[in-house]
Amino acid sequence: xxxxxxxxxxxxxxxxxxxxxxxxxxxxxxxxxxxxxxxxxxxxxxxxxxxxxxxxxxxxxxxxxxxxxxxxxxxxxxxxxxxxxxxxxxxxxxxxxxxxxxxxxxxxx
Amino acid sequence: xxxxxxxxxxxxxxxxxxxxxxxxxxxxxxxxxxxxxxxxxxxxxxxxxxxxxxxxxxxxxxxxxxxxxxxxxxxxxxxxxxxxxxxxxxxxxxxxxxxxxxxxxxxxxxxx
Numbered sequence: 001x002x003x004x005x006x007x008x009x010x011x012x013x014x015x016x017x018x019x020x021x022x023x024x025x026x027x028x029x030x031x032x033x034x035x036x037x038x039x040x041x042x043x044x045x046x047x048x049x050x051x052x053x054x055x056x057x058x059x060x061x062x063x064x065x066x067x068x069x070x071x072x073x074x075x076x077x078x079x080x081x082x083x084x085x086x087x088x089x090x091x092x093x094x095x096x097x098x099x100x101x102x103x104x105x106x107x108x109x
Numbered sequence: 110x111x112x113x114x115x116x117x118x119x120x121x122x123x124x125x126x127x128x129x130x131x132x133x134x135x136x137x138x139x140x141x142x143x144x145x146x147x148x149x150x151x152x153x154x155x156x157x158x159x160x161x162x163x164x165x166x167x168x169x170x171x172x173x174x175x176x177x178x179x180x181x182x183x184x185x186x187x188x189x190x191x192x193x194x195x196x197x198x199x200x201x202x203x204x205x206x207x208x209x210x211x212x213x214x215x216x217x218x219x220x221x
Contacts, residue, residue: 004151033209042200042212043152044111087151096142096165097210099151 002026004100006088011106012078020073020103022088030093034062034073037085037102046086047073075105083107111135113203113213121219122191129187130216132201141184142202142210143176145169152200158184191220 003025012018024032031050035043049055049064049071061074075082085102092098112135122128134141139160144152155174156166160181170176173191178184188195198217202210 040217042111042198042215045209045211048209089151095140096154096157097152098154101149101151 002090002092002098004088004090004098006100006103009104011108014078014080014107014109016078018075018078018105020086022071022100024069024090026090026092026098028092029066031091032064032071033089033097035087035089037087043087078107080107111211113201113211115201115213115216117216118214119217123221124193125190127187127189128191128218129185130199132184132213134203135211138203140204141178143186144200144202146198146200193220196220
């Protein structure tokens with residue numbers, strides 16, 4: 001089975017930085033994804049890491065350490081529209097993504 | 110817009126009725142996935158197709174669930190004799206050869 005853990009909720013202030021951690025124990029590893037999901041909508045792709053290190057894409061960055069089974073998603077210069085659920089997902093290599101339960105981020109003015 | 114379309118977007122039904130959802134994936138993508146998501150949880154894998162062949166089914170997919178992809182294009186997910194526990198968002202996803210899943214907008218089912 002796959003075990004993917006991330007915090008349930010986080011709150012931050014507009015303009016601040018938030019880091020969402022994800023730890024995983026999976027039967028294999030062929031990449032880790034982060035998705036954003038607004039309430040009532042489908043998940044949308046944010047980032048993909050397959051090698052160790054930091055991937056930066058605008059205000060969002062994602063980090064991976066395969067030896068530690070650990071990733072984080074960093075959201076900078078938070079905006080109100082960033083209030084959403086953030087899903088960590090691992091691709092073990094068996095053709096399907098396994099998702100964590102998601103972290104609900106609330107951005108306050 | 111990911112190019113994956115699903116319908117209906119919302120379905121309210123009474124317990125015991127049958128429902129069917131349709132997914133039209135990105136045309137050049139051979140694989141198609143169905144996931145289910147309940148409130149406060151991440152999407153859970155149900156089944157996937159490579160062209161018209163259904164290659165894997167989760168144990169979440171009871172005998173009341175059936176999925177088809179008759180010509181390797183669109184797919185349908187049917188739930189027979191619906192139960193209240195079937196209430197969820199049903200997501201279809203279509204990936205390129207490697208990489209992220211592109212999700213459709215989902216079909217939200219409410220069983221009364």
